[in-house]
Amino acid sequence: MASWLFADSIFRGQVMFFRDISIYYYPNYVFLERAFSQGLWPLWNPSSDAGAPFLIAYPLDIVMVLLFGAKRTLLLYAPLHVFLAMCGASVLARRLGAGTWGIWAAGSFFGASGYVLSTVNLLELLHGVAWAPWVLAALLSVFQSGTPRAVAVLAILGALQVSTLAAETVLQTALAGLCLMPRLSRLADWRRLCGAAGLALLLAAPTLLGTSALLAGTRRAEGLSPGEAFAWSATPMVLAEAVIPNLFGSVHTFSAWGFWGQAFYSGTFPYILSLYLGPIVLVLACRSGAGQRRIWLFGALGLLLALGSHGPFASALAPLLRHFRVPAKFLLLPTLALALLAGSGLDRAVRRRSSRPALSLVPAALLALSGLVVTYSPELPARALGGMLPELRGPLALGVARLAWPISFVATGFLGLGAGLALWAGPRLAPWAAVLALLDLLIVNTPLNPTTSDRFYEPSASLASLLARADRSEPQRWFSYGVANSPDLSWSPQLVWQRNTDVPLYYMERQSLLPRTHVLDGLEAAFDEELGLFAPRGATLATRDRTPSLFANHFTRLRLANVRWILSFRDLPAGLATRVAEAKFPEIGEPLGLYELQTALPRAFWVGKVELASGQQAAFERGAAPELDPRQRLVLESAPTPAPAPSEEEGEGHVSYQALDIHTVRLHVSGPPGWVVLLDGYHPDWRSDDGAPIARAYGRYRALRTPGGDRTFTLRYVPPWRGPALAAVVLGAAAVLGLLVRSRVPAGEPARDRGIA
Secondary structure, X not given: OHHHHOHXXXXXXXXXXXXXXXXXXXXXXXXXXXXXXOOOOOOEEOOOOOXXXXXXXXXXXXXXXXXXXXXXXXXXXXXXXXXXXXXHHHHHHXXXXXXXXXXXXXXXXXXXXXXXXXXXXXXXHHHHHXXXXXXXXHHHHHXXXXXXXXXXXXXXXXXXXXXXXXXXXXXXXXXXXXXXXXOOOOHHHHHHHHHHHHHHHHHOHHHHHHHHHHHOOEHHHHOOOHHHHOOOOOOHHHHHXXXXXXXXXXXXXXXXXXXXXXXXXXXXXXXXXXXXXXXXXXXXXXXXXXXXXXXXXXXXXXXXXXXXXXXXXXXHHHHHOOOOOOHHHHHHHHHHHHHHHHHHHHHHHHHOOOOOHHHHHHHHHHHHHHHHHHHHOOXXXXXXXXXXXXHHXXXXXXXXXXXXXXXXXXHHHHHHHHHHHHHHHOOOOOHHHHHHHHHHHHHHHXXXXXXXXXXXXXXXXXXXXXXXXXXXXXXXXXXXXXXXXXXXXXXXXXXXXXXXXXXXXXXXHXXXXXXXXXXXXXXXXXXXXXXXXXXXXXXXXXXHHOOHHHHHHHHHHHHHOOEEEEEEOOOOOOOOEEEEEEEEXXXXXXXXXXXXXXXOOXXXXXXXXXXXXXXHHHHHHHHOOOOOOOOOEEEXXXXXXXXXXXXXXOOOOXXXXXXXXXXXXXXXXXXXXXXXXXXXXXXXXXXXXXXXXXXXXXXXXXXXXXXXXXXXXXXXXXXXXXXXXXXXXXXXXHHHHHHHHOOOOOOOOOOOOOOOO
């Protein structure tokens, strides 16, 4: 089924582009591939955010990029992980006692669910979700068999899920595990569980220690505001989308026309694109019986947590959500629970006839009837429910009611009626209910992940002409406002409005080098989009500031980040930036302008005078002051130790910059005593070969003292966690290998099979 869902990627080579895929994940894969070609596992990314820590610790990402390259990995990662999710849910259902049809149904429903397919554009989330049922199945295996092999497998799978960096998914997996596992009444159970957890921590040491370094100095580490943390809390209308097909329309429209759910999501756009499981899956889940209380428990728990600020656990979630966000992510738990329960309900239907078969027809009949009514009277929902739901009275909802609801409601309704009749007919035809449920899921959820031409990521002739006009003889950075931050552009109606698809929008974001797409062209940039809140403080611009009209406000910050080249569809102030060239694109009436920042700073330079600021924020603000000339005065946030003796020498120093690789920089300095300012991102793990201390300049960059004369400084990024992490992995791997080779049951403790659900 995964090959059918992603047939365009697997068989036609078409690429996915939506949201974070094009502007974050694929550029990261390209950067990873280039680093591997140099024989490096990259832990620092000099090409984004003006230099910042970088971490991909997920083994499958590393192996796939090594074997297939970035582009092939982009084509294969989604079908592979959706297939893993399906298989994992099936294995978990089997561990919970499901029969053949229940095993197949649980895996199919989970993999084709709106939640799982919505995570395809959020790679860490998809990876974590794919391994969640595997971890739960391994946990149950520890309690059911009690063998050393089961402990080792749980440790491996737990570490693998942690390596995805999907922290919220790991937390949900732990909650589901607490609900599913039996009471720990035996010392041996505690010993096995703690042993598996300890081994998982050892195997996941590179991820845990690397993430700690990645988080240092970021807003996520400092704690998110309640508004950020509780954004995308689920609402009743959002939950209704789980059973009503295409309730809000399509999220892939170019304009607002075709989608009316803006009022129900933070930022007017859903974080989880769809929750759809459909009425047939719900009917099957309700037939699972009273013996599935543990599964119902973790499903209900996830649902209440997903309500976030709207639910009963808002106060309890507040401390946790200082470092996590998006309560809607907790909807993984009810999605997995309903898939498992539906499989159990199908097993019961296959074994015996239902005592109330007519109830299975009611939801589908109501939906089919609603579809027929809306076909002839699309205004009726607004008239009937507009008082309770004013958004239904708007033109956007009316457009969806006319174009999307009739066919969606009728199709799902009739499929549901067919499924109900199959259940009514008895055990022989009951499996057809699951087949129809899966067909309904595929019809509704397959469009969540559109693809486009494999040339999408290639630079167009227009972009290539702009890149050719830029002088790239010296290391300089780029900055782009992109398309979304340039309102009221004149889009071509033939190419965009009439098709009403978001492909041109994302294509133009790539062609205008919205970060991190500049990586695809081998460029370096500053002030990338802040995705995931992992960027160091001062490394990004807030979305509200990232508009051409505010260029003068952040001119000094761009200059201090070694930005020289700027791309903008809007005119920039002539006194601050010079228009060098422009290029036309058929999608947009306005040309894309290439601007050169006036008084652009070199990557590294000499400074003779120092000014102290009281802390990092004060250094930020002082560095952004228009009257400050960074070439004349260095701003540090603390006095250097030891304090240098004041120098009265006149003159000017000269600095040349050479990047030996992504982890190594060499500076050649000549001139009087002073300071070398390096406009690369600061991190305490950068070291100088001669032991010279590296200070944080202007709250964000690097500086080091030069005693004068001709000097060569070699700076290296040497994270101290690498050695301990490697030792932990070796120790954990040796222990796991020892458990795996012990295939027999421990003497005096026979294997057992305790019921779980």
